[in-house]
Amino acid sequence: MLAKRIIPCLDVTGGRVVKGVNFVELRDAGDPVEIAARYNDQGADELTFLDITATSDDRDLILPIIEAVASQVFIPLTVGGGVRTVEDVRRLLNAGADKTSFNSAAIANPQVIRDASARYGSQCIVVAIDAKRRFGADLLDRGEGWDVYSHGGRKNTGLDAVAWARQMAEFGAGEILLTSMDRDGTKAGFDLELTRAVSDAVDVPVIASGGVGTLDDLADGIQQGHADAVLAASIFHYGEYTVAQAKARMAERGITVRI
Amino acid sequence: MKKIVNTVAVVDYGMGNLRSVAQAVLHAAADSGVNVIITAEPAQVRAASRVVLPGQGAMPDCMRELRASGLLEPVLEAAASKPLFGVCVGMQMLLDHSAEGPAGVGTPGLGVIGGEVVRFDLAGRTQADGSRYKVPQMGWNQVFATQPRHALWSGVPDGSWFYFVHSFYARPSDARHTAGEADYGGRFTAAVARDNIFATQFHPEKSAAQGLALYRNFLHWNP
Secondary structure: OOOOEEEEEEEEEOOEEEEEEOOEEEEEEEOHHHHHHHHHHHOOOOEEEEEOOOOHHHHHHHHHHHHHHHOOOOOOEEEEOOOOOHHHHHHHHHHOOOEEEEOHHHHHOOHHHHHHHHHHOHHHEEEEEEEEEOOHHHHHHHOOOEEEEEOOOOEEEEEEHHHHHHHHHHHOOOEEEEEEOOOOOOOOOOOHHHHHHHHHHOOOOEEEEOOOOOHHHHHHHHHOOOOOEEEEOHHHHOOOOOHHHHHHHHHHOOOOOOO | OOOOOOEEEEEOOOOOOHHHHHHHHHHHHOOOOOEEEEEOOHHHHHHOOEEEEOOOOOHHHHHHHHHHOOOHHHHHHHHHHOOEEEEOHHHHOOEEEEOOOOOOOOEEOOOOEEEEEEEOOOOOOEOOOOOEOOOOEEEEEEEEEOOOOOHHHOOOOOOEEEEEEEOEEEEEOOHHHEEEEEEOOOEEEEEEEEOOEEEEOOEHHHOHHHHHHHHHHHHOOOO
16 A cells, blocks of 8 residues: 655755754754755655755755765655746756655746646646635635745735645646645644645645644644645754654554555 | 676666666666666667666657657667666556557557556545545555566565556556556556566665665676
8 A cells, every 4th residue: 555655854055954943043954965864764755855045046056965865865855945947847857856846936837837747747746835724804705715825925826725736736736735834833733624625626646734743743634634745844853753753653543654 | 808797778768867767776786896877879778788768757758759769779679688677657668558648549668568558547436544546656655576576576575665656557468477566446567577677667766775676686687
């Protein structure tokens, strides 16, 4: 049976892996190959690198990191953050990435998902969705649900998250990386309702993200959120838990994991 | 005395993530005396003592590019004469025909291993834990060797986890050509083998230690 996946997410800027608290106080977290190898040894099923570089000038600095990791660590590598064009996909795949994750660029130009998946296959095109529960006037106008935000969560696109996920899967996205903005950084657990709504709506795998504070949150994301994979950053980075502990807990809860 | 150089050619016909296959083969070959080349040159594929045929993306595109690159003939020659390892679509191309491509028509393959490549038909079905089957199958699944156990499984325990990303899978016409199986809505062929050919639907290059073990075995395989 196909295992449910655990995916640690690493932030990259200026050619280094960093860690921060709520996007401030970024600290050097160490050598990317060492960190990737450590998660690999712990049993991580994939790794996601998120380029949090603010300017496009420094964006290419992620390429040597991906090259270095890909030559030593043999599990799937996804790169997100600032991926805009089919050419970006080509460069990242050539550097050793296996998947590339589009976010704002897919909203600005949905056709890029069709083009990129036609050229390189759906298996390497992920669409990341930052979703937030509707509130205020939006809630009154359009009812309960979640809106898609772009530009790092600063701009409400007015798109419904479930409909958008469906459209992106139709356009050729091979996977949806779904982040709850309401839960991100709170350690209160995934937004399970959101995760389930999207996961049940599409035929491609869904990765749940945002809000993990405990190992049971991960298991809940799979069992109650119907996610195919769970992504977490802080619980692993700060040594609170290892990936192996997370897998052991998931296995105890009856979830098929690769151990 | 002339030393026979063991050279493995990773065939570069312009499709998919060839680099990760090459990286893993290089890693598996480290300190083994095996020379790894990544090549788009038909002559180099002909000269190599063993060949790896990667493949990613859609089968019609892979077949078209293989033909356009002039590498189809040397690959067919390799399939007839020396150890050949196909990966993912590089495996699917070895079969007679794939359902992937124009509706109702599909795409002809190389016909090196008899059988068809068909799509997972799992719409609306749920897994044992109640979750829905998704297509593509994306992630780690357990592979079990069929009997008699193929030499390339040496040192790879039954039920080892390998990384899959695919919507189509092979259905060899001769059951003896299935070398390994996995379960996704029923057992399906995860690896095929015949004589000097071994090929996997999963990606050894993304399957951590067990994947590297498989490549290492291939580099020293003498069928």
